[in-house]
Amino acid sequence: MSVIQEFKEFAVKGNVVDLAVGVIIGGAFQKIVDSLVKDMLMPVLGKLLGGVDFKHFYLNLGDKTYESMEAAEKAGAPLFKYGVFINSVIDFLIVAFAIFMAIKAINKLKREEPVVEAAPAEPPAEPEDVKLLREIRDALKK
DSSP states (O other): OOHHHHHHHHHTSHHHHHHHHHHHHHHHHHHHHHHIIIIIIHHHHHHHTTSOOGGGOOEEOSSSOOSSHHHHHHHTOOEEOHHHHHHHHHHHHHHHHHHHHHHHHHHHHSOOOOOOOOOOOOOOOOOHHHHHHHHHHHHHHO
């Protein structure tokens, strides 16, 4: 079998195609989740915490002070952006939960295969040598 034929078989297998579709849908789903986190959840969470916007939380590791994170970034200051990390963690948790719920729903929709009970197995046939020994025993008893 040639390498080209092997590759063709590999590329058209259902799992590879399913994976490609999953990656494409995952990319589109990521945009939805990003918008959900950045545009809907984080503003509400920030409002509940007193008007805080997590993406602006940072620690300046440099010697100079700056008015904002944007000014520090423009100046090239070393920054520890823990607010962006908090947003990423929330983003991840939402994606993980959504995937969990999708898989749970898919598993519910799958039809359970009916369990076919096997008929009781017949006892194995008696070996010929056992039959012969039994006949000899019976003959000797007579």
